[in-house]
Amino acid sequence: MRGLGLAVLALVLTVTVANAERRIALVLGNSHYQNAPVLPNPVSDAQAMSDRLEKLNFEVISGFDLTKAQTQEKIGQFAKQVRGADIALFFYAGHGLQVSGNNYLLPVDAALEDETSLDFEAVQVDFILRQMSRETSIRLVFLDACRDNPLADALAKESGGISTASSGLAEIQIENGGAGTLVAFAAGPNQVAYDGSGEHSPFTTALLAHIGQANVSITEAMNRVTSDVFKATAGRQRPWANVSLTTDVVLHKVNLNAPLIVGDSDAASIEGNSQARSNAAGAATPPGSDAGAQAALDQLRQKIPKLESDAPVLFDIPIDFGDPAIDGKSIAQLIQGKPRFSPVEGLDKSVWDNHCSGCHQWTEERLCDQAQNYVTSDISVLRLEHPLGTRFKVALGKWAKNGCK
Incomplete structure (x- = not known):
């Protein structure tokens, strides 16, 4: 408060998140691959996203540098908790690839000696989407998994050029259900994203800046993310989203008309x-009471x-x-x-x-x-x-x- 000279005033902020709303998130980040070079940012990307989502009232299931078995365990835990959620969210940072139009995420122990390895060593994105679609209203997916991937190149060579393995991810078709789905990619279909030279990738940096901004819908947040990444990469990377939402999704709602209350x-x-004295009409007040x-x-x-x-x-x-x-x-x-x-x-x-x-x-x-x-x-x-x-x-x-x- 300007000019009051009092340290007795504070804001009680009314955040209009419905009391009964359930928000469940699965956050995974893989950096230290056993059969590929280390990626500098995915684990820190996922950790930061996990912290941000917790502040947005999500119950977060997170895992970092997980093997295939550990990843399956986390997905199983997520599948149990997410059922019936108002908002289900999945964030992944790390290596991913597409083969014949199907998208796969790679645990840290993936070797991918041939296409048969995909079923045993990788995790199909559609499998995770099915787990988060059971009786949920809104589904939000963020895939920072389009990085240049030497395992995709190796798989293509092992297949004698027959494999359609690619570091870029394929478009994901959205099924109807609930209030809808948003799937956001760090780069456009079949395009490769940059890992970045800072603490986080360009995509995650922008996502952290805009997800959960007060009274900003998730679709508008993605517009801002796209603009930030495009500028940060000098136009070389453009995030892309497939959106089918029937309602505005705002993760941080602030009631600008809420009463402003003395905090001290x-x-x-x-x-x-x-106020009590003014309401107590006719009541006798002993001399000197409430003088202070x-x-x-x-x-x-x-x-x-x-x-x-x-x-x-x-x-x-x-x-x-x-x-x-x-x-x-x-x-x-x-x-x-x-x-x-x-x-x-x-x-x-x-x-x-x-x-x-x-x-x-x-x-x-x-x-x-x-x-x-x-x-x-x-x-x-x-x-x-x-x-x-x-x-x-x-x-x-x-x-x-x-x-x-």
């Missing part, structure tokens, strides 16, 4: 005691900023706020403009840097209801910096006192 217990109790709370309340009231003018505040008449950024504008004008500050600390600018009416659906009647709160509890204007500034809330309170005219 002392400040909250001060306001609570004040009243003194603290009065001290807070002294922090409420004053408007530049004492003139009555009307809805469509310009106001002298005493704040150059909004001076000379009316309430009606301001609620049609853009906010000055984020309503939630750390919220991505793309979410809040829009016309106020688009988020709040403000009407004169609704705004009056909000303004009445500042009359009932005048210090509530100090709870948090308003997107249009604290002085705007002060003006709303004066407007409400004037009957919201």
